[in-house]
Amino acid sequence: MMHALHMFLLFHLLTCLGPNALGSEIINGKNAPEALMLYMASVQNNMGDHICGGFLIREDFVLTAAHCIRSNPTSVVLGTHNLKKVDNRTMRYNVKTCKHPSFKNERQGNDIMLLKLSKNARLDKRVKPIRLPKTVIKIKDNAKCRVVGWGFIRTGGELSNKLQVVDVPFVNLTVCKTRWRPLNELPDDVICAGGYGTKNGFCQGDSGGPLVCGGEAVGVVSFNMNRNCDYPNVPNVYTNISKYLKWIKDILKKKNC
Template sequence: MVSLQVGSHHTCRGFLVSKSFVMTAAHCFTWQVNLTAVLGAHDITKKENTVRIPVKFYHIHPGYDHKTLDNDIMLLQLEKAVEWSRTIQEIAIPKKDQEVKGGSLCSVAGWGLSEDGGRGEPHLMEANVTTESYRACRSAWKTISNRMLCAGGNKDRKGICQGDSGGPLVCKKKALGIVKFYQQKKCNSPTIPNVYTQVSKYLSWIKCIIKSI
């Protein structure tokens, strides 16, 4: 887990997919705002045992649409490679274009708000969530594409909130999704599921960026 910060302020999440790259959501990018990746943190208010590395390059998917949030994926190239430790490791991503079936048990974690209008959590919080079928996801969100997936929210009554963007949806120890959006002002009582970018749809692009460095 990576806290993406502007100065010392947490803005988005990400996750390590190699020693030099953090995967996150494209909507976490703001023009002329520099991000720093904070690694190894559990309590982001403490600097002990954490590593801070500025982002060198922002690789935004060329098909990203800021209006629909389609292709909402970005790779952040760090200024220097990370050294693996007990608290800093990469996470696996899927190896093929596989559909995420409904009813799968996954987890999501972050430092975002725990309730509407609340404050961000300094300690990393985690929740178990259940995936939805694409049909159920499309029924709830009319505008989603087959490059998105749904999990948590309406059935689980838990999931993501403000400040959780860009983090991973982890299923069987693999990051299958990237936090995209949720039902606004309904963190406490969602009636529809949370939406994620489906990582398996972008494997060719991911490999192309990482292998080019």
């Protein structure tokens, strides 16, 4: 009898809390403001399903993670924070994949890919590219950055239709490598933020999205600990964009890969 009463009270509580009972965020984040993060792209397959994040760096190129190629990306959606509100005629762009030639898997590095849009994106109040660093980045330990995406709201959960954003602290690379060493020797082309010393971070489906520090995209979401988003554990790992500036510039110059 008492057990039944407890179950009833729990059910009533969850009903009152509604969708907030289990959270509605990237991991402990919030809905991204409509007027911000206008560089965000949803990388999608030929069924129109979201598979990865990405971000516009020029009117004809989106940057994302190379491991997203396993899900066969065919298009990107720009100009919306809500994936239930997509106008295919004006928001969807077919893409050609330009995966980094040295990529094998994310744990070995080079987890970066450019997507060449089939036509130039229309830049307006809904779509704007984000700046990349011009040189090697210098970010202080624990500096506040942010990560953005439509990924899982919890480990083994489901994708968010609304774009989520969360602040994450930048983690010193030496500390990050030390924390990761029992699990995996990290490559030299990564940076770390979130997931460690905080409950904030990214989850599956956020791959390819940007780590933004000081208004610049400095990292690309790469991997976490065995797909476990129950933070804190070990730092989240991003591809260090500054290590690939020449490769990016060469492709942008040629407008092809």
